[in-house]
Amino acid sequence: MVWPMGFEAVKQAGMNPVDSRGIVYIDSGSLDFQDFLIGYVHLPRDVIIGNEGLQRFVEKSPHPLVSMLSSPHPGRYVLGFESQGKKYVTVDSSGQEVLYLYEDGEFWACSNSFLLLVEKLVGRGKLLRPNWPAIYGFFHNSGKHLGEHLFSLETTIKGIRVVRQEVSLEICHQGSLREVECKVSDRICTREEYLDVLRDYLSSQVGLVRLLAHAASHSAPIQVELSGGYDSRFVLAMLGAANVNPDKYFV
Numbered sequence: 001m002v003w004p005m006g007f008e009a010v011k012q013a014g015m016n017p018v019d020s021r022g023i024v025y026i027d028s029g030s031l032d033f034q035d036f037l038i039g040y041v042h043l044p045r046d047v048i049i050g051n052e053g054l055q056r057f058v059e060k061s062p063h064p065l066v067s068m069l070s071s072p073h074p075g076r077y078v079l080g081f082e083s084q085g086k087k088y089v090t091v092d093s094s095g096q097e098v099l100y101l102y103e104d105g106e107f108w109a110c111s112n113s114f115l116l117l118v119e120k121l122v123g124r125g126k127l128l129r130p131n132w133p134a135i136y137g138f139f140h141n142s143g144k145h146l147g148e149h150l151f152s153l154e155t156t157i158k159g160i161r162v163v164r165q166e167v168s169l170e171i172c173h174q175g176s177l178r179e180v181e182c183k184v185s186d187r188i189c190t191r192e193e194y195l196d197v198l199r200d201y202l203s204s205q206v207g208l209v210r211l212l213a214h215a216a217s218h219s220a221p222i223q224v225e226l227s228g229g230y231d232s233r234f235v236l237a238m239l240g241a242a243n244v245n246p247d248k249y250f251v
Contacts, residue, residue, distance in 0.1 A: 017080065018051075023116050024078055024089075027109035028175040031087065035065075038112070039077035039097065042204065047075075047211055054081075074204065078112050090168035093182070099163040100155065102126075108177050110169060118157060131158045206238075213242040222246045 017033040018024045037054040066083040076096040080089045091097040101110045111117040134154045153162045170178045224246040226232045
């Protein structure tokens, strides 16, 4: 089941920490934020899309959202929700979405945008200093260009780091922050098991393409990001084979 076909934001009590670009910013002084979902979560029997899908899932599903922290789920998402008086912020385990965290004494701030986080911190009067080892680590290929991948959890600004993929942020009502470990399976598959896992994964991706085709037939907006690489072109080809015509293309 899909939760839902629509993509409109839901009006809930509390502050909306997500802007129109799908960028979230939360700090120790803005704890009264509403539940949010940027992207989609692929559960065994459900696909949750956006804020409206999150609200419908919470209303009709007997499974609490906090159970999603016990093991990672496929998808591409940033998820924030409240459970038993605590707030949680987590991302998918694939590395497609990243949380950046800044800590300075009792003050902390996080965002899925490094640039927005820096902008907010400077606006608060925080003195940010360059992290030169991390900056030098970005240069490779004889210094011809900047690297596209982080070499560590440290960023180019001291005090700002990447939250590990197997960690969720737990926020108490007093504003204190704790990092909660999420168990990621380290079991090694045999050749036969790997083929089954690969077959199941491909089947789930075909199901997602069919879902998008169904969503497009119900006038849901479909947007495609093209990087020029093989993956994005392959996804576009699959959508074309399913007669899905995206509304917008981002290159």
